[in-house]
Amino acid sequence: MSSNNEVPKFGLLVPSTTEQAVSLLTQYGGQAKIMSGGTDLLYTMKNGVKYKTPEYVVDISGLPLNYINYDATDGLRIGATTPIASIASDPNIAQYYPVLNQAANTVAAPQLRNQGTAAGDVIQDTWCWYLRNNYPCWQNGGNVCFGVLGDNRYYQSIFGGRLTYAVNPGDTPVAYFALNADVAVQGPGGTTNMPISQLLPGEAIVDGKVKENSLQHNEMVTEIHVPPPPANSKSSWYKVRARQSFDFALASAAVVLTFNGSTISHASLVLGGVDVAPHRATAAESYLVGQSLTPSTIQEAAVKAVEGAAPLTTGTGNSFRVFLTQGAVTKALTLLS
Numbered sequence: 001m002s003s004n005n006e007v008p009k010f011g012l013l014v015p016s017t018t019e020q021a022v023s024l025l026t027q028y029g030g031q032a033k034i035m036s037g038g039t040d041l042l043y044t045m046k047n048g049v050k051y052k053t054p055e056y057v058v059d060i061s062g063l064p065l066n067y068i069n070y071d072a073t074d075g076l077r078i079g080a081t082t083p084i085a086s087i088a089s090d091p092n093i094a095q096y097y098p099v100l101n102q103a104a105n106t107v108a109a110p111q112l113r114n115q116g117t118a119a120g121d122v123i124q125d126t127w128c129w130y131l132r133n134n135y136p137c138w139q140n141g142g143n144v145c146f147g148v149l150g151d152n153r154y155y156q157s158i159f160g161g162r163l164t165y166a167v168n169p170g171d172t173p174v175a176y177f178a179l180n181a182d183v184a185v186q187g188p189g190g191t192t193n194m195p196i197s198q199l200l201p202g203e204a205i206v207d208g209k210v211k212e213n214s215l216q217h218n219e220m221v222t223e224i225h226v227p228p229p230p231a232n233s234k235s236s237w238y239k240v241r242a243r244q245s246f247d248f249a250l251a252s253a254a255v256v257l258t259f260n261g262s263t264i265s266h267a268s269l270v271l272g273g274v275d276v277a278p279h280r281a282t283a284a285e286s287y288l289v290g291q292s293l294t295p296s297t298i299q300e301a302a303v304k305a306v307e308g309a310a311p312l313t314t315g316t317g318n319s320f321r322v323f324l325t326q327g328a329v330t331k332a333l334t335l336l337s
């Protein structure tokens with residue numbers, strides 16, 4: 001099913017403004033795709049993934065979207081083409097948004113963090129090996145999720161799915177969900193700001209294609225905005241992966257807790273690598289409010305975090321990741337206790 005492992009020929013378009021990038025995407029009507037760092041796009045093209053391989057590539061790496069600005073009133077603004085490595089090493093992010101700092105530091109390996117970008121980590125395609133090997137799944141022009149039928153240990157949801165069960169692979173998006181980030185999306189009609197949960201709904205049918213993000217073919221992310229951290233809040237991240245050196249999450253947890261003394265007054269708890277989009281663990285969030293962090297409340301929160309889990313029982317099955325998820329939540333909460 002895979003190609004000869006050569007990147008097919010494509011036309012390279014290099015815009016000098018975001019407006020020009022959007023206008024090129026519009027002009028080529030779905031035959032063009034944005035390339036930022038290229039670590040995901042070129043990989044899918046090399047693998048010959050039919051529905052993900054464009055005829056034209058719009059290279060936005062030269063646009064002035066490589067910046068990180070922090071302001072105590074406005075919060076954090078990260079330009080779309082900012083390398084993940086810059087997010088991982090930014091002192092303000094380390095001080096005010098530890099969950100994002102830690103998540104960025106667990107993305108892939110140093111070379112990929114240098115080349116991969118903020119928006120690329122959010123918009124990257126799933127790494128389900130059926131899609132990556134050009135199987136005709138829902139996301140690749142077909143009408144079946146091979147992951148449900150076959151090997152679903154690593155890349156399929158434990159919280160169910162509808163058409164596609166492939167998990168959202170990004171680490172930083174999980175932190176952005178926990179931090180209630182919003183994104184600026186530029187299209188032909190101008191810029192729209194939307195909560196990141198609207199950009200990553202898990203499953204969307206856009207331009208007649210099944211996708212994990214809601215972007216139309218002629219829209220691009222220009223900026224990620226994170227509100228200032230609430231007063232008296234702390235945050236943490238824990239990721240479970242098969243290879244500790246670099247790997248996608250088998251399960252991860254991003255936590256932001258606000259305290260009144262030792263009592264939790266607000267909780268944001270989001271799971272990664274286990275659902276088609278970052279998964280907000282609402283039952284655990286509600287439980288945590290009014291509690292303080294003790295071994296027993298942490299254990300109870302970890303149980304509640306996987307409420308509603310529906311691991312796959314067809315194919316290989318993936319119920320072991322329910323326990324890994326509980327472990328990730330336990331570790332992330334323990335880091336704050």
Ligand SMILES: Cc1cc2nc3c(=O)[nH]c(=O)nc-3n(C[C@H](O)[C@H](O)[C@H](O)COP(=O)(O)OP(=O)(O)OC[C@H]3O[C@@H](n4cnc5c(N)ncnc54)[C@H](O)[C@@H]3O)c2cc1C
Pocket residue numbers: 033034035036037038039040041042043080081084106107108109112115116117118119120121122123124125169170171172215219220221222246247248249
């Ligand atoms: C071996 C390996 C291990 C990895 N491990 C991890 C991991 O542990 N955790 C993790 O989070 N990720 C991991 N990744 C994924 C990696 O982080 C992504 O490939 C990278 O973040 C993508 O960024 P990029 O700038 O290279 O995106 P590109 O490859 O340029 O683009 C990726 C996709 O996003 C779209 N896109 C890019 N920028 C924009 C924009 N501004 N607006 C709209 N669409 C846009 C492109 O059209 C394309 O569809 C891994 C990748 C590899 C190859």
